[in-house]
Amino acid sequence: MAGATTMVGSKEAASARPRHVTETAPFRWIWITLALLFVGLILILPLLTVIIEGLKKGLEVYFAAITEPDAVSALKLTLIVAVIAVPLNTLFGVAAAWAITKFQFRGKNVMLTLIDLPFAVSPVISGLVFVLIFGTRGWFGPLLEEYHLQVVYALPGIILATTFVTFPFVARELIPLMQAQGPQEEEAAASLGAKGWQIFWHITLPNIKWGLLYGVILCNARAIGEFGAVSVVSGHIRGETNTLPLHIEILYNEYQFSAAFAVASLLVLLALITLIAKSAVEKRQQRLAASQKSIN
Amino acid sequence: MKKKSLVLVWLLLLTMVFAACGTKTAGEPKTEEKKDTASTTTKTEEAKTPSKDPVELLNVSYDPTRELYAAYNKLFSDYWQQKTGQTVTIKQSHGGSGKQSLSVVNGLKADVVTLALGYDIDAIQQAGLINEGWQKKFEDNSAPYTSTIVFLVRKGNPKGIHDWSDLVKEGIQVITPNPKTSGGARWNYLAAWGYALQQNGNDENKAKEFVSKLFKNVPVLDSGARGSTTTFVERGIGDVLLAWENEALLSVKELGKDKFEIVYPSLSILAEPPVAVVDKVVDAHGTREVSEAYLKYLYTPEAQDLVAKNFYRPILKGVADKYKAQFPELKLLSIDKDFGGWGTAQTKHFADGGTFDQIYSAGK
Numbered sequence: 001m002a003g004a005t006t007m008v009g010s011k012e013a014a015s016a017r018p019r020h021v022t023e024t025a026p027f028r029w030i031w032i033t034l035a036l037l038f039v040g041l042i043l044i045l046p047l048l049t050v051i052i053e054g055l056k057k058g059l060e061v062y063f064a065a066i067t068e069p070d071a072v073s074a075l076k077l078t079l080i081v082a083v084i085a086v087p088l089n090t091l092f093g094v095a096a097a098w099a100i101t102k103f104q105f106r107g108k109n110v111m112l113t114l115i116d117l118p119f120a121v122s123p124v125i126s127g128l129v130f131v132l133i134f135g136t137r138g139w140f141g142p143l144l145e146e147y148h149l150q151v152v153y154a155l156p157g158i159i160l161a162t163t164f165v166t167f168p169f170v171a172r173e174l175i176p177l178m179q180a181q182g183p184q185e186e187e188a189a190a191s192l193g194a195k196g197w198q199i200f201w202h203i204t205l206p207n208i209k210w211g212l213l214y215g216v217i218l219c220n221a222r223a224i225g226e227f228g229a230v231s232v233v234s235g236h237i238r239g240e241t242n243t244l245p246l247h248i249e250i251l252y253n254e255y256q257f258s259a260a261f262a263v264a265s266l267l268v269l270l271a272l273i274t275l276i277a278k279s280a281v282e283k284r285q286q287r288l289a290a291s292q293k294s295i296n
Numbered sequence: 297m298k299k300k301s302l303v304l305v306w307l308l309l310l311t312m313v314f315a316a317c318g319t320k321t322a323g324e325p326k327t328e329e330k331k332d333t334a335s336t337t338t339k340t341e342e343a344k345t346p347s348k349d350p351v352e353l354l355n356v357s358y359d360p361t362r363e364l365y366a367a368y369n370k371l372f373s374d375y376w377q378q379k380t381g382q383t384v385t386i387k388q389s390h391g392g393s394g395k396q397s398l399s400v401v402n403g404l405k406a407d408v409v410t411l412a413l414g415y416d417i418d419a420i421q422q423a424g425l426i427n428e429g430w431q432k433k434f435e436d437n438s439a440p441y442t443s444t445i446v447f448l449v450r451k452g453n454p455k456g457i458h459d460w461s462d463l464v465k466e467g468i469q470v471i472t473p474n475p476k477t478s479g480g481a482r483w484n485y486l487a488a489w490g491y492a493l494q495q496n497g498n499d500e501n502k503a504k505e506f507v508s509k510l511f512k513n514v515p516v517l518d519s520g521a522r523g524s525t526t527t528f529v530e531r532g533i534g535d536v537l538l539a540w541e542n543e544a545l546l547s548v549k550e551l552g553k554d555k556f557e558i559v560y561p562s563l564s565i566l567a568e569p570p571v572a573v574v575d576k577v578v579d580a581h582g583t584r585e586v587s588e589a590y591l592k593y594l595y596t597p598e599a600q601d602l603v604a605k606n607f608y609r610p611i612l613k614g615v616a617d618k619y620k621a622q623f624p625e626l627k628l629l630s631i632d633k634d635f636g637g638w639g640t641a642q643t644k645h646f647a648d649g650g651t652f653d654q655i656y657s658a659g660k
Contacts, residue, residue, distance in 0.1 A: 131402050137423070141403065145403075152403055153403055153405070235404040236390065237387050237404075253523070254363070
């Protein structure tokens with residue numbers, strides 16, 4: 001199953017290949033078993049463990065754990081953070097990719113490098129940066145204090161840290177795509193008299209929409225699961241600033257193993273939904289590509 | 297067209313969330329305003345039933361007090377409800393004591409702090425958030441319960457660990473948290489130091505050598521006491537865990553007498569985890585009265601009983617007598633008498649360039 005979905009892209013090509021240039025059957029089978037074994041061991045087994053451990057003490061404990069007020073508030077917080085961080089990064093990602101691939105400007109390379117910064121920096125540092133900026137003793141601390149605004153150890157800090165960490169996903173997904181497409185179609189539209197927004201809505205966006213969606217999904221997955229950066233700025237107030245990953249750690253440290261795994265399975269569920277969305281997007285993309293090919 | 301509307305919906309959602317977020321961040325003063333107008337409109341009603349608005353406290357505590365305060369918060373809010381008719385909700389935050397102290401200094405709005413040692417509260421006082429003389433505000437140096445440092449070993453004590461001197465032997469793996477971030481770890485460190493001083497006629501160099509050897513036997517330094525306990529108990533790393541007595545007793549209770557046992561060394565240290573009201577925060581929140589009552593109530597027999605049930609040594613004589621069997625008598629060092637107080641101990645051992653830095657960087 002898992003092997004099939006990852007190979008979707010090359011399936012057509014593989015089956016179309018003449019017999020004599022492809023590998024021998026035993027060779028193929030060895031590789032396929034190896035890959036499946038690896039997937040089972042590294043991915044499926046831990047996933048099953050989460051669900052089995054969560055259900056170990058029965059359904060009652062399981063549902064008690066996921067309906068407990070602290071767990072519900074952690075889930076809510078996680079979703080709120082994702083709902084804000086992901087669109088923000090989508091807007092930014094599209095803007096950055098557009099600017100970088102369609103225009104020439106000074107500092108383009110610097111910008112390209114900077115976009116990758118959150119990937120290069122440890123998430124703990126990403127969190128700490130915001131404490132140093134917005135903490136009481138930080139740069140803006142006294143000012144915020146004066147207006148009774150709370151950034152770190154509250155929702156805005158958690159959103160900022162998550163946004164920072166998930167910042168590159170959309171842009172990174174779009175830049176190679178837009179680079180490959182080149183500016184010709186937009187130029188053609190412009191020469192026919194289309195205005196900026198018109199070009200964007202009718203040419204650029206349709207061209208990048210699947211790549212964009214894919215970036216958004218990756219961004220979302222990370223936003224939901226982020227631990228390190230959020231841990232630093234959260235303040236760990238139960239029922240208030242604990243996201244799902246932090247809540248799981250707390251439960252685990254309190255010897256409530258079943259509850260910890262039950263809540264973890266909730267996170268797994270969110271991840272699965274994201275992944276299903278992703279593969280649906282991929283399928284649709286392929287169908288589209290195929291239909292375009294047949295038109296040509 | 298469809299795409300356009302999709303993006304529009306998106307933007308709308310974004311602005312909505314931002315608006316919601318905005319009101320939330322400015323929450324405290326704003327909700328108070330709302331409450332004010334509400335209370336003026338319903339004044340006649342309020343005159344009949346003298347109930348106050350519900351209040352929320354944040355207790356920033358150290359790592360192993362999770363179970364204690366979960367139970368105590370219930371006890372206190374019932375008491376407060378009966379006494380004043382006001383509903384009080386207490387939120388908890390737990391972590392390594394030093395880390396928690398730093399968070400409060402950096403802006404975590406704690407109404408009360410209940411930390412592992414006096415120095416961590418001194419640090420908050422130095423930042424100007426707590427008034428001077430906090431340690432005199434409540435009885436017994438503002439420490440409503442005490443504890444000590446013991447060894448937790450695997451069942452049957454397979455490595456034969458009985459005292460501090462056994463910890464520096466070759467091939468023994470010792471688990472302790474990081475003294476830089478954890479309060480319990482600092483008590484561990486000082487107890488070991490005190491033991492070495494006593495064995496070597498107060499020779500500081502020998503003591504340094506002893507703890508240096510001890511820390512060479514430490515494979516992982518977690519940031520808080522609970523992290524270390526999980527490392528030892530769950531991940532099965534190490535031969536002996538230097539732990540709070542309460543943490544050791546809890547592990548044995550939670551995970552079975554058949555897996556672990558507690559070893560009391562010949563000498564340990566009297567750990568006094570103190571409590572304090574964060575003056576600047578309670579004055580801003582208007583929660584001084586309830587915060588002070590919250591800490592004061594810790595000294596009552598009911599609360600002390602809960603303290604003992606959660607394996608902390610009660611300070612109240614009557615309750616301490618009742619739980620005598622649970623807490624063996626031990627020779628204990630005192631931070632004030634033997635180490636000149638936390639100020640001195642902190643600078644000498646745990647500040648940048650202190651003995652811990654010296655032995656740990658030399659050891660690695």
